[in-house]
Amino acid sequence: MRRCLEKNLEVVLREGKTLELREDSKLIIFSDIHIGDKTEGSDDFKGNCELYRCALEEYYREGFSLILLGDCEELWECDLSRTIIAYSDIFALYAKFINKKRLFRVVGNHDITLTCKHYLEREEEKLRRSGKESLIKFIPGITGYPFGIKLKYGENTIVLIHGHQGDFKSNQLWKLSKPAVKYFWKGFQMLFKVASESPAKKLKKRAKYERDYYDWARRHKVILIAGHTHRPAFASKTKIDRLMEEERRLMRSLERERDEKKEKKLQEIRRKIERKIREEGESAYLGDLPLYFNPGCCIFPDSVITGIEITGDEIRLVGFKLKGCKISKIIYEKGSLKKYFKRIA
Secondary structure, three states: OOOHHHHHHHHHHOOOOOEOOOOOOEEEEEEOOOOOOOOOOOOOOOHHHHHHHHHHHHHHHOOEEEEEEEOOOOOOOOHHHHHHOOOOHHHHHHHHHHHOOOEEEEHHHHHHHHHHHHHHHHHHHHHHHHOHHHHHHOOOOOOOEOOOOEEEOOEEEEEEEEOOOHHHHHHHHHHHHHHHHHHHHHHHHHHHOOOOOOOOHOOOHHHHHHHHHHHHHHOOOOOOEEEEOOOOOOOOOOOHEEEEEEHHHHHHHHHHHOOOOHHHHHHHHHHHHHHHHHOOOOOOOOOOOEEEEEEEOEEEEEEEEEEEEEOOOEEEEEEEEEEEEEEEEEEEEEEEEEEEEEEOO
């Protein structure tokens, strides 16, 4: 896996699209949106589509550029033509970003077919036959930059990839994996109501991916932003890591002085850690350098989507959550790129 990842990331460093980060730059990065075709029981995006649409509208109004970090459409299970018909409002928003030259995207393993010219021509023909010819305009500009994107921040570099480059099945064998998912997994999902986001499939791999991402970024002295694992990370730490840090602080405090409120809070944190480990798998226990970031995904089953914002020098892990009928934005973590690169150097 590591050799494959090294080879592909070297290509990104040589050939990836380069964008300059300035003081007035405003970027929002989303990954693993997995937009389906609204088929009941198999479209994991369906429950969060309103959250995602509202987020895109807000970022468009505020002048942000949109970076999509792969697996934007769920093309292992669905045809692009059916996806565009089902979510034409989302693709209309993409078109607005494209018209302003504010949309950039990396291809992941689940939307890699967008790099195939014959596939796109076939999907255009399907739209014509279905009487939805007006939606063909949403196909041009979709393909993006298959290798990855580089953000230049002064003399420093931020590398953006989807993250499947180190996965042999998802990268080299995608032409075999795709039909297996489309013709077998989708039916299984619909029958047993199993979400694709379910981390049970990835528990053993997640930590290995994250360690490999971190090690590569450390050797090249860059910040790496990757998706694919669906687990948000900020400055090389996940939610589990931060809960464990809080657990250690409380334990040290209780060693000095007994406090009933702190003891209750400690028990609550331990329950959260146990639940998170069941949901996501163990922490990868990366180093202390702020090298690895992950925007998470847009198909969490608890009505929340996550992403990474960059405005000037500040980088933030953000979320949009549905509470009742109201959508609220949350800033989970934030930090200074200048300070992070100083530590890396």
